[in-house]
Amino acid sequence: MEVLFFGIAKDIVGASQMAFSSESDTPETVGALKKHLAETYPEFSRLTSMAVAVNSEYAKDNVPLKRDDEVAIIPPVSGG
Amino acid sequence: MEVLFFGIAKDIVGASQMAFSSESDTPETVGALKKHLAETYPEFSRLTSMAVAVNSEYAKDNVPLKRDDEVAIIPPVSGG
Amino acid sequence: MKKRIEIVEHIDTSQVYAELSDPLSGGICVFVGAVREFTENEEVVALEFETYKTMALKEMDKIAERALEKWKLNKVVMKHAIGQKSVEEPVVIVGASSAHRDECFEACRFLIDTLKETVPIWKKEIFKNKTVWVSAHP
Amino acid sequence: MKKRIEIVEHIDTSQVYAELSDPLSGGICVFVGAVREFTENEEVVALEFETYKTMALKEMDKIAERALEKWKLNKVVMKHAIGQKSVEEPVVIVGASSAHRDECFEACRFLIDTLKETVPIWKKEIFKNKTVWVSAHP
Numbered sequence: 001m002e003v004l005f006f007g008i009a010k011d012i013v014g015a016s017q018m019a020f021s022s023e024s025d026t027p028e029t030v031g032a033l034k035k036h037l038a039e040t041y042p043e044f045s046r047l048t049s050m051a052v053a054v055n056s057e058y059a060k061d062n063v064p065l066k067r068d069d070e071v072a073i074i075p076p077v078s079g080g
Numbered sequence: 081m082e083v084l085f086f087g088i089a090k091d092i093v094g095a096s097q098m099a100f101s102s103e104s105d106t107p108e109t110v111g112a113l114k115k116h117l118a119e120t121y122p123e124f125s126r127l128t129s130m131a132v133a134v135n136s137e138y139a140k141d142n143v144p145l146k147r148d149d150e151v152a153i154i155p156p157v158s159g160g
Numbered sequence: 161m162k163k164r165i166e167i168v169e170h171i172d173t174s175q176v177y178a179e180l181s182d183p184l185s186g187g188i189c190v191f192v193g194a195v196r197e198f199t200e201n202e203e204v205v206a207l208e209f210e211t212y213k214t215m216a217l218k219e220m221d222k223i224a225e226r227a228l229e230k231w232k233l234n235k236v237v238m239k240h241a242i243g244q245k246s247v248e249e250p251v252v253i254v255g256a257s258s259a260h261r262d263e264c265f266e267a268c269r270f271l272i273d274t275l276k277e278t279v280p281i282w283k284k285e286i287f288k289n290k291t292v293w294v295s296a297h298p
Numbered sequence: 299m300k301k302r303i304e305i306v307e308h309i310d311t312s313q314v315y316a317e318l319s320d321p322l323s324g325g326i327c328v329f330v331g332a333v334r335e336f337t338e339n340e341e342v343v344a345l346e347f348e349t350y351k352t353m354a355l356k357e358m359d360k361i362a363e364r365a366l367e368k369w370k371l372n373k374v375v376m377k378h379a380i381g382q383k384s385v386e387e388p389v390v391i392v393g394a395s396s397a398h399r400d401e402c403f404e405a406c407r408f409l410i411d412t413l414k415e416t417v418p419i420w421k422k423e424i425f426k427n428k429t430v431w432v433s434a435h436p
Binding site for chain 4: 004006007008011046047048053056057058072074075076077078079080
Binding site: 173174177181182183184185186187188189190191192193195196197198247250259261264265268269272 | 311312315319320321322323324325326327328329330331332333334335336385386388397399402403406407410
């Protein structure tokens with residue numbers, strides 16, 4: 001599973017993407033992925049908000065993650 | 081005193097301007113001019129509204145008219 | 161120049177952003193009025209606009225001044241076309257620029273609404289078989 | 299084409315009227331967002347925009363669809379620029395055309411307000427001595 005990072009999320013992680021290659025590594029849900037990231041990078045908890053997109057659609061915490069999903073971390077948007 | 085006619089007012093009068101040359105002919109106020117026009121051209125009373133401008137400013141009925149004023153008949157505006 | 165007020169033969173919509181742009185403006189709102197093909201299901205061939213130009217420019221200037229008093233604006237544009245205009249041709253363009261978007265949206269709406277109420281410009285609708293001075297009769 | 303949704307390098311404001319114009323539209327309302335020189339009294343050198351393009355286009359399309367459902371619109375345009383933009387450069391343009399002006403004003407406001415809430419685009423303010431991701435922190 002590939003996870004993309006944008007904006008300040010990219011700065012926090014220090015990379016624009018991250019791969020969970022084995023089935024066992026991959027978080028099972030959006031919520032689990034968020035928890036994993038917040039534990040690994042405490043800076044995430046300081047953000048105003050953090051959303052997750054699965055296959056380029058906003059996804060709630062209970063959405064399951066599959067190995068071939070494209071997942072993206074969406075820090076507070078600020079277009080316009 | 082010169083009176084300008086625009087839009088439908090021009091069609092009603094059949095001219096784009098009219099001159100009151102002698103002091104005695106000239107209506108004394110905006111209200112008197114309106115009355116004079118309504119009597120001469122009954123079509124004016126069928127309009128939605130009719131305003132008068134004196135020296136290119138909207139003028140109420142009690143505004144006096146002077147010989148060198150530029151007066152305009154303003155039928156319902158419909159710009160835009 | 162804060163205000164640009166004009167009565168013109170043709171409206172050039174491509175200029176309006178250059179005219180409203182400003183280093184202190186984060187938002188620019190523009191309204192364009194154009195000739196519509198149908199009025200109450202009747203096909204319009206063209207519109208013909210006439211104005212009392214001296215007074216129209218004065219009234220447009222008053223509207224722009226009122227907008228500049230009511231809202232914090234950096235620039236204001238108001239232009240109206242006269243003469244005969246065909247379907248899709250722009251007949252009026254108004255706009256404002258401001259630091260934030262609330263102000264320019266509200267001001268832009270005020271500019272067009274008030275222009276339609278007070279500026280001495282008259283519009284004749286030209287249909288296939290008749291012409292009508294808009295709003296003249298109840 | 300009813301909708302025109304784009305993520306672009308540069309926004310060409312001179313095209314937008316041609317894109318929104320329509321024989322059935324009497325009103326066209328356009329909002330342009332541009333880079334402002336100051337943010338809370340601090341001088342901005344430039345803004346840098348980044349996007350998750352696939353998703354941004356999808357989200358912009360959803361917003362345009364919602365606008366087309368809510369109001370009777372003839373055309374809708376939404377374009378956002380990415381990359382580094384200097385003071386006065388346009389960064390976003392949204393607009394709508396409709397028979398009457400109420401609809402295009404309301405829709406235009408909805409387009410920009412909703413774009414700012416949901417479209418995955420991020421803006422970094424570049425000041426003389428620091429850079430800040432806008433809205434990232436409370």
